[in-house]
Amino acid sequence: MQLGDYSWTPATIAQALQVGSEIASYQRAATTFVELTHVPMSKSSLQRLVGVYGGELVKQQASEAEAMVKVPSTEEVEVTWRQRVTPPSETMSLSHDGVMIHLREEGWKEAKIVSVAAVTSSLNPASGETEVRLSEQSYRAGLWEVAPFTNQQWAEAEQRGVPQAQRLVCVADGAPWIWHLVRMCFAPCFEILDWWHATQRLWTIANAAFESQAQATLWVDHQKQLLAHSNLRQLFTNVRLLYSSTRPLPEPVRQAIVYLFHHRRRMRYAQFRQAGLPIGSGAVESACKVVVQARLKQAGMRWSRTGAQAMLALRCALLSERWPATCRTLALA
Numbered sequence: 001m002q003l004g005d006y007s008w009t010p011a012t013i014a015q016a017l018q019v020g021s022e023i024a025s026y027q028r029a030a031t032t033f034v035e036l037t038h039v040p041m042s043k044s045s046l047q048r049l050v051g052v053y054g055g056e057l058v059k060q061q062a063s064e065a066e067a068m069v070k071v072p073s074t075e076e077v078e079v080t081w082r083q084r085v086t087p088p089s090e091t092m093s094l095s096h097d098g099v100m101i102h103l104r105e106e107g108w109k110e111a112k113i114v115s116v117a118a119v120t121s122s123l124n125p126a127s128g129e130t131e132v133r134l135s136e137q138s139y140r141a142g143l144w145e146v147a148p149f150t151n152q153q154w155a156e157a158e159q160r161g162v163p164q165a166q167r168l169v170c171v172a173d174g175a176p177w178i179w180h181l182v183r184m185c186f187a188p189c190f191e192i193l194d195w196w197h198a199t200q201r202l203w204t205i206a207n208a209a210f211e212s213q214a215q216a217t218l219w220v221d222h223q224k225q226l227l228a229h230s231n232l233r234q235l236f237t238n239v240r241l242l243y244s245s246t247r248p249l250p251e252p253v254r255q256a257i258v259y260l261f262h263h264r265r266r267m268r269y270a271q272f273r274q275a276g277l278p279i280g281s282g283a284v285e286s287a288c289k290v291v292v293q294a295r296l297k298q299a300g301m302r303w304s305r306t307g308a309q310a311m312l313a314l315r316c317a318l319l320s321e322r323w324p325a326t327c328r329t330l331a332l333a
Helices: 010-022 026-037 043-069 146-159 176-186 195-209 213-228 232-241 251-262 269-274 282-296 305-319 323-330
Strands: 091-103 107-123 130-142 167-172 190-193
Touching (some): 010 043, 043 146, 091 146, 091 282, 107 282, 130 146, 130 282, 167 176, 195 251, 213 232, 213 269, 282 305, 305 323
Parallel strands (some): 091 167
């Protein structure tokens, strides 16, 4: 009957892992599993299954990431080349971000995540605008420091054929660790600062300058038009005109200006849109919510580090449409 250590068939274990990974509570997931399958399953049994098989998947991912960056031994007689994966689109997109998870005995820790997607664009005949669409998204997330995460996200990029893409675009916020990683792994590529993060700095500048919300909104709307047309020189001139040159800038405003100036080459939005490239990091922002927050950041949740990592690995496999293949590699029994 192919019953393993848990006296369940591989198909039953796969179903239990899927339900436990999707429903945002082990108790509700176990109850739902029993109602659907009429197979007895307790909360603790389901949690144990997720820990065991999710932990095994974490080990597989670590081995895969290590193999991707391993330097060939000088003792090797014959070099073994990795298979070159064909990307699903000529243009591929990567976005990186982090989201906080509450861990027992550690407090709030950042889970880093990468989203890889195929980019397609088409001209809307009615508006004359180029419409950009992201599809076939995949994810990898974990409680890693930057160095191990760099290897993990590179393994995900290799698996999607990113190095073979004709064009590569990286869209993210202004976190320095992200752009250091992008420069190290994916240069040359189109580096784009997320539109929302850029406009948030405009609001910081306007709210400090205007007492009226209506005036602030009017000013920001005008600057967004300049930003959309890549007229950054006029935008910075307008910012400077808001404040007297004889007085120091308020610290939040100074930081916002430094942020925008530092990323000015990543804000050529008119050219990016004309080239059919995404200018928003919605893919990874959505990934933070769908992959991480929807399951690991519900009210009152606190996780062990190993439990959170196991759950993240399973959810990435599930939401990347790799569930059947992942279950086969785990040898469920």
